[in-house]
Amino acid sequence: MATPLPADLRAAMAQIAAAVDAEFDALLPVPDDARRPLYEAMRHAAIGGGKRLRPLLVCASAQLFNVDPQAALRTGTAIEAIHVYSLIHDDLPAMDDDDMRRGKPTVHKAFDEATAILAGDSLHALAFGLVADPDTHPDPFVRAELALELARASGPAGMAGGQMMDLVADGAGFDLATVTRLQALKTGALIGVCLEAGAILGRVPPEGRAGLRGYARDLGLAFQIADDLLDVEGDAAAVGKAVGKDAAAGKATFLSLLGVDRARAQASMLVDQAVEHLHGFGAEADLLRQVARYAVERDR
Amino acid sequence: MATPLPADLRAAMAQIAAAVDAEFDALLPVPDDARRPLYEAMRHAAIGGGKRLRPLLVCASAQLFNVDPQAALRTGTAIEAIHVYSLIHDDLPAMDDDDMRRGKPTVHKAFDEATAILAGDSLHALAFGLVADPDTHPDPFVRAELALELARASGPAGMAGGQMMDLVADGAGFDLATVTRLQALKTGALIGVCLEAGAILGRVPPEGRAGLRGYARDLGLAFQIADDLLDVEGDAAAVGKAVGKDAAAGKATFLSLLGVDRARAQASMLVDQAVEHLHGFGAEADLLRQVARYAVERDR
Numbered sequence: 001m002a003t004p005l006p007a008d009l010r011a012a013m014a015q016i017a018a019a020v021d022a023e024f025d026a027l028l029p030v031p032d033d034a035r036r037p038l039y040e041a042m043r044h045a046a047i048g049g050g051k052r053l054r055p056l057l058v059c060a061s062a063q064l065f066n067v068d069p070q071a072a073l074r075t076g077t078a079i080e081a082i083h084v085y086s087l088i089h090d091d092l093p094a095m096d097d098d099d100m101r102r103g104k105p106t107v108h109k110a111f112d113e114a115t116a117i118l119a120g121d122s123l124h125a126l127a128f129g130l131v132a133d134p135d136t137h138p139d140p141f142v143r144a145e146l147a148l149e150l151a152r153a154s155g156p157a158g159m160a161g162g163q164m165m166d167l168v169a170d171g172a173g174f175d176l177a178t179v180t181r182l183q184a185l186k187t188g189a190l191i192g193v194c195l196e197a198g199a200i201l202g203r204v205p206p207e208g209r210a211g212l213r214g215y216a217r218d219l220g221l222a223f224q225i226a227d228d229l230l231d232v233e234g235d236a237a238a239v240g241k242a243v244g245k246d247a248a249a250g251k252a253t254f255l256s257l258l259g260v261d262r263a264r265a266q267a268s269m270l271v272d273q274a275v276e277h278l279h280g281f282g283a284e285a286d287l288l289r290q291v292a293r294y295a296v297e298r299d300r
Numbered sequence: 301m302a303t304p305l306p307a308d309l310r311a312a313m314a315q316i317a318a319a320v321d322a323e324f325d326a327l328l329p330v331p332d333d334a335r336r337p338l339y340e341a342m343r344h345a346a347i348g349g350g351k352r353l354r355p356l357l358v359c360a361s362a363q364l365f366n367v368d369p370q371a372a373l374r375t376g377t378a379i380e381a382i383h384v385y386s387l388i389h390d391d392l393p394a395m396d397d398d399d400m401r402r403g404k405p406t407v408h409k410a411f412d413e414a415t416a417i418l419a420g421d422s423l424h425a426l427a428f429g430l431v432a433d434p435d436t437h438p439d440p441f442v443r444a445e446l447a448l449e450l451a452r453a454s455g456p457a458g459m460a461g462g463q464m465m466d467l468v469a470d471g472a473g474f475d476l477a478t479v480t481r482l483q484a485l486k487t488g489a490l491i492g493v494c495l496e497a498g499a500i501l502g503r504v505p506p507e508g509r510a511g512l513r514g515y516a517r518d519l520g521l522a523f524q525i526a527d528d529l530l531d532v533e534g535d536a537a538a539v540g541k542a543v544g545k546d547a548a549a550g551k552a553t554f555l556s557l558l559g560v561d562r563a564r565a566q567a568s569m570l571v572d573q574a575v576e577h578l579h580g581f582g583a584e585a586d587l588l589r590q591v592a593r594y595a596v597e598r599d600r
Binding site: 028033034035037038039042085086089092094095112113114115117118120121122124125126127128129131132133134140141143144145147148150151152154155156158160161163164165167168169172174178181182 | 328331333334335337338339342385386389392394395412413414415417418420421422424425426427428429431432433434440441443444445447448450451452454455456458460461463464465467468469472474478481482
């Protein structure tokens with residue numbers, strides 16, 4: 001059973017990581033039939049790894065509105081399932097062709113490509129099953145709105161569309177505006193739905209969500225610039241995946257367009273802006289403020 | 301705007317085919333940016349082809365309960381989007397490696413593998429966005445229940461799980477019970493949710509759906525046996541995809557286990573059973589009765 005998050009970011013992250021692992025463990029019992037490798041692959045990708053930034057954002061925003069922590073945790077786990085499915089598919093040979101993810105072999109390496117495709121598809125369906133489940137939230141309006149926003153954020157007008165832009169980005173000479181739009185779709189949309197989900201669970205009407213939306217937009221971009229910096233300056237062992245790939249591919253990124261110093265300054269400015277969007281909240285939003293600073297200070 | 305289905309099966313199929321094409325066309329306007337190939341790939345797969353059996357089943361069952369035809373059409377289009385996404389991913393080189401589908405090149409042949417993966421993922425998200433959309437049905441309970449049932453039917457305990465069993469089936473020596481379970485998951489679950497959706501849209505409580513569930517179960521198996529027969533006896537041009545693949549792979553199917561004559565007799569018996577499950581309905585279920593007979597009499 002989920003409990004409210006502690007005020008300290010490291011403690012909150014540790015609590016969320018353990019709780020999300022426990023949710024996936026309970027959701028994915030391995031069946032004793034030919035579907036065994038599918039479930040094992042889903043568990044390999046979903047359990048034990050990652051920063052769990054998205055579930056943290058859902059839970060931290062939900063507690064601004066006194067939402068049942070278990071409802072927030074299950075919703076956060078659903079969005080994490082979408083994130084994990086996208087990583088599995090991104091890592092495939094036909095996409096980014098990565099061998100390591102979160103410090104472990106990627107799913108198509110540990111299993112095979114067909115199993116990886118199906119494991120991603122299965123986590124995708126699992127996410128919608130979770131948000132639409134009466135066990136997650138008793139109000140069908142909340143469940144339907146979560147499913148709708150999650151579909152919008154992950155589909156062709158969101159994450160999958162950003163992925164497509166990213167695929168054609170190699171050598172395409174994208175300018176800063178196009179890279180910003182690419183990242184707003186590829187990672188920003190799903191980060192946005194995390195904050196939106198906290199508000200939906202708290203039955204905050206759309207007109208009351210402007211601050212959280214602004215926070216999410218700036219956080220998402222800051223987070224992506226920090227990711228670009230880690231790709232250049234980070235240590236593969238700490239990051240848990242290969243680094244230096246963007247530059248090798250000649251891909252236009254915030255870093256290639258701005259240079260290290262301006263990119264770092266831009267990320268820092270975005271964090272300040274993100275925090276500013278929370279001015280309507282008191283100490284109950286301190287965790288979200290810490291997350292914003294963590295986004296650019298992390299080493300993985 | 302959707303209208304009630306005509307009583308004649310061929311006319312109803314033609315009407316549904318045109319209406320589903322029009323829905324996908326409206327849902328997938330091609331954007332003037334780098335996401336263009338993604339939308340073109342989705343349109344390639346989703347528009348103009350297929351029997352549209354699943355939308356037909358949704359609309360035919362929904363009209364038993366006087367459901368708004370437009371709500372049924374949009375729900376049927378959502379389930380068709382799930383079906384199309386599964387075909388795109390199934391056809392990938394790492395899966396069944398097929399070059400032709402519905403008489404056209406498969407998506408990874410007409411575009412490339414990465415675009416095919418993302419087009420499948422995008423149609424998957426689109427499906428949930430459709431059923432969760434207030435424009436599909438005004439009652440959030442209906443929208444949430446549709447999303448939940450669709451997730452269950454398409455995920456690892458349904459279609460994706462059946463796909464996984466199918467992947468390991470080559471030379472695995474599955475017996476009739478295992479092949480029956482494989483097909484109940486792989487194709488039966490999604491066919492089941494079509495009939496279930498008609499009842500959900502009609503606000504029929506679960507205890508009132510037994511007849512439709514029985515019909516769906518028998519129809520799904522009959523349909524699959526007919527598919528196995530087409531794989532052996534069908535004409536690739538009429539079927540619209542390669543035939544003879546199961547036998548070449550040494551895969552256990554209804555046909556390899558039963559032989560042609562017993563398989564045909566079994567399919568015919570299942571159709572009779574499916575029709576029998578509709579005994580509680582009058583002439584309003586005649587279209588579903590015609591669909592059951594069509595399932596085993598079709599040439600594609």
